[in-house]
Amino acid sequence: MSVICALRNPAHASQDALTGLPASSFMSLSTLQYVTSALADAMLAGGPESDALVRRMTFVVGASAEWMVPLAKQIAKRFGARWDRVERQQLSRIVAESAGFVAAWRGDDPPRAVRLLKLPPAQKPAPPWLHGAVLPNLPTPGDVANWLELDAAELDWFADRWRVPAGDANAPVHHYVYKVVEKRDGRCRLIEMPKSLCVACSERCCMACSTRSRRTNPCMASGVAAAR
Known part of the structure; x- marks a missing residue:
């Protein structure tokens, strides 16, 4: 189950609490969206090569993490051929639903966005x-x-x-x-x-x-x- 589903569904949150995770450890949905959006922005600030994606995600959270490499490989494989058409919301949701990120978010030291890295402004194509x-x-x-x-x-x-x-x-x-x-x-x-x-x-x-x-x-x- 993704972190988004757990945060939006109190029943799921209580089930997780029964497995040993205190309900108080769940951070707000707005905080989750801020972190996943910051990671999405960082990924879109450059090319889709997995190594480069990992470096930009590391820059945002301030340290490397095990969940970054499989996530970067998944995104590079899925979107690499159409990187210029990927939306921020797509990447943000994939981050929130990736198993490694979910585990890190539910851990004692969840990822936090300590820096922002955004794609420079670009003019949209003409109609x-x-x-x-x-x-x-x-x-x-x-x-x-x-x-x-x-x-x-x-x-x-x-x-x-x-x-x-x-x-x-x-x-x-x-x-x-x-x-x-x-x-x-x-x-x-x-x-x-x-x-x-x-x-x-x-x-x-x-x-x-x-x-x-x-x-x-x-x-x-x-x-x-x-x-x-």
């Missing part, structure tokens, strides 16, 4: 309808800000709420300027104009995209040259 586009690699908000030539505060401003109460001094700034113009027939027309930062950011995006497209699309490049 099928954008496979022909040349897109910049922007896996983090900092990368997005640098590409747009903005600082962190300016990027936060773009990501904030729209149309907040105009009279609220503590509210974020509107992205648009609003102007009411009276029409000839007496009615009014509301004109919404993007603020200068919005315009500048939009122009940067258009310029970067058109430049990248001209480099990879001869037809577009010739069309731009003809237009000039």
Whole structure:
């Protein structure tokens, strides 16, 4: 039985207690998930070779353990060929259900995550309808800000709420300027104009995209040259 099942089912927990394991030795489910998720993150932070998996798990718990080698071999054999498509939750559950880890968790000195090791941020693949586009690699908000030539505060401003109460001094700034113009027939027309930062950011995006497209699309490049 996995540790998760024992923690979720009091009946199972009491049966284990009858075999000599005090009920108080069971740690919370949230603690178990933290440890198994930390181990999963560490495994995904590199390649699927079993020796490398063991080294990264050792780094997380602070010491090597007998349960790591068979677990690493099991994961390398099962997922090695499709390592780039493995989910964190899959590995976390396999860790929690492996016999060696279960025994260690129920022992006097259960594994603890003393360090964290995570995979560096990576941009998700483009959807099928954008496979022909040349897109910049922007896996983090900092990368997005640098590409747009903005600082962190300016990027936060773009990501904030729209149309907040105009009279609220503590509210974020509107992205648009609003102007009411009276029409000839007496009615009014509301004109919404993007603020200068919005315009500048939009122009940067258009310029970067058109430049990248001209480099990879001869037809577009010739069309731009003809237009000039």
